[in-house]
Amino acid sequence: MQRSxxxxxxxxxxxxxxxxxxxxxxxxEALKTEKxxxxxxVEILAAPTDYQDKEVAISGMVTHVCRHGGQKCFxxxxxxxxxxxxxxxxxxxxxxxxxxxxxxxxxxxxxxxNSLQSEEHLEEHDSKEHHSEEQSHSTxxxxxxxxxxxxxxxxxx
Amino acid sequence: xxxxxxxRWIHRELGFLFFGMTIIYGISGIALxxxxxxxxxxxxxTHSTTIQYPGTLRKADVDRNTIEKILEITKEKENYKQxxxxxxxxxxxxLKGGHIAVNLQTGSMQVTKIRNRPVFxxxxxxxxxxxxxxxxxFSDLYAFGLILIAISGLFLIKGRKSITGRGGILTIIGILxxxxxxxxYLWL
Numbered sequence: 001m002q003r004s005x006x007x008x009x010x011x012x013x014x015x016x017x018x019x020x021x022x023x024x025x026x027x028x029e030a031l032k033t034e035k036x037x038x039x040x041x042v043e044i045l046a047a048p049t050d051y052q053d054k055e056v057a058i059s060g061m062v063t064h065v066c067r068h069g070g071q072k073c074f075x076x077x078x079x080x081x082x083x084x085x086x087x088x089x090x091x092x093x094x095x096x097x098x099x100x101x102x103x104x105x106x107x108x109x110x111x112x113x114n115s116l117q118s119e120e121h122l123e124e125h126d127s128k129e130h131h132s133e134e135q136s137h138s139t140x141x142x143x144x145x146x147x148x149x150x151x152x153x154x155x156x157x
Numbered sequence: 158x159x160x161x162x163x164x165r166w167i168h169r170e171l172g173f174l175f176f177g178m179t180i181i182y183g184i185s186g187i188a189l190x191x192x193x194x195x196x197x198x199x200x201x202x203t204h205s206t207t208i209q210y211p212g213t214l215r216k217a218d219v220d221r222n223t224i225e226k227i228l229e230i231t232k233e234k235e236n237y238k239q240x241x242x243x244x245x246x247x248x249x250x251x252l253k254g255g256h257i258a259v260n261l262q263t264g265s266m267q268v269t270k271i272r273n274r275p276v277f278x279x280x281x282x283x284x285x286x287x288x289x290x291x292x293x294x295f296s297d298l299y300a301f302g303l304i305l306i307a308i309s310g311l312f313l314i315k316g317r318k319s320i321t322g323r324g325g326i327l328t329i330i331g332i333l334x335x336x337x338x339x340x341x342y343l344w345l
Binding site: 061063067068076080093097098100101102103135136156 | 201243287
C-alpha cells in the first residue's frame with residue numbers, strides 16, 4: 001500500500017514537471033509581425049536607436065571568443081575595424097573557441113544599455129580579470145551596445 | 158529494522174551509487190574554481206611558439222603572398238582560415254585550431270595552437286549541464302542523493318564521536334566557515 005502511494009506521488013510529480021505553461025509572447029513564429037532587419041555593423045552603429053530592441057541579421061568574422069565559458073564573442077565589420085559584441089541568447093549556451101576566424105551570420109536582438117546599466121556593465125567588466133593589454137575588441141567589450149544572438153550559422157569555417 | 162540500520166543502508170548504498178558522480182563534480186569543481194579565479198580555461202590547452210619572419214612588414218604591403226609565406230614558414234598552410242589587422246602594427250591569421258599573431262614592426266610571429274584538454278573538457282561538459290535532457294534528471298537525482306548522504310552521515314554513529322559530541326562540533330565548524338566567508342566577501 002505504502003509503495004503504491006509512493007509511486008503515485010512520483011508519477012504525479014513527473015506529470016506536473018512536464019506541464020508546459022503557455023506564457024505571453026509564446027505566439028508561433030508566423031504570427032510575429034516584427035521583421036528581421038539585415039544590416040551591417042557600421043550601419044547599426046551609425047543609427048543605434050533605429051535598431052534598438054529590434055531583430056537584426058548581421059554577419060562578420062569572429063575575432064575573439066571569450067575564454068570564460070564562451071559567454072561572448074566579437075565580430076569585425078566590413079571596414080575591418082569596427083567590432084560588435086555578441087552574447088548568447090535564446091537556446092544558445094555558449095560560443096566555441098573554434099569559431100574564431102570564421103565568418104558567422106547572427107540573428108538576434110540589438111540591445112543598447114541605458115546609462116545605469118552601462119555603468120554596471122563597466123563595473124562588472126573591471127571587476128573581472130580580463131586581458132592585461134587593450135585588445136582590438138576592447139571597445140566593443142566595454143560598449144553599451146551588443147547583439148543578443150538567437151541563432152547563428154557559420155558561413156565560412 | 159530500526160531507523161539507524163535504514164540510515165546506514167541509505168548512506169552506504171547512495172555512497173556507492175554516486176561515487177562516480179562525486180568524482181566528476183569534485184574534479185570539475187576544482188577546475189572551475191580556478192577558472193573563475195585565474196585567466197585559465199580548464200577545457201582547453203593553448204600552446205604558443207615564437208617564430209621570426211625574415212624581415213619586417215607593413216600593413217599596406219601585406220597581401221595573399223605575404224600570408225602564404227607566413228603559413229609556409231609556420232607550416233600551417235592546410236589550417237588557414239582568414240586574416241585581419243587588429244591594429245596598424247599587428248596581423249592576426251586565424252587557423253583551424255589556433256592563430257598566428259604577427260607583430261609587423263618586429264616580424265615576430267606567435268603561433269598559438271588550441272585544443273581541447275582531455276578529461277577536463279568532458280567533465281566540464283557534464284558539470285555545466287550542457288547535455289541537458291537525461292543528464293539533468295540524473296544530476297538532480299545525484300544532488301538529492303548527496304543531501305541524503307550528508308544528512309544520514311550525521312547519524313551514522315553513537316557516542317562520544319557522534320553528532321552530540323565531536324561530530325557536532327565539526328558540523329558546526331563546517332557550517333560556520335562558509336557563513337563567515339560569505340559575511341566577509343558579500344556583506345562587509
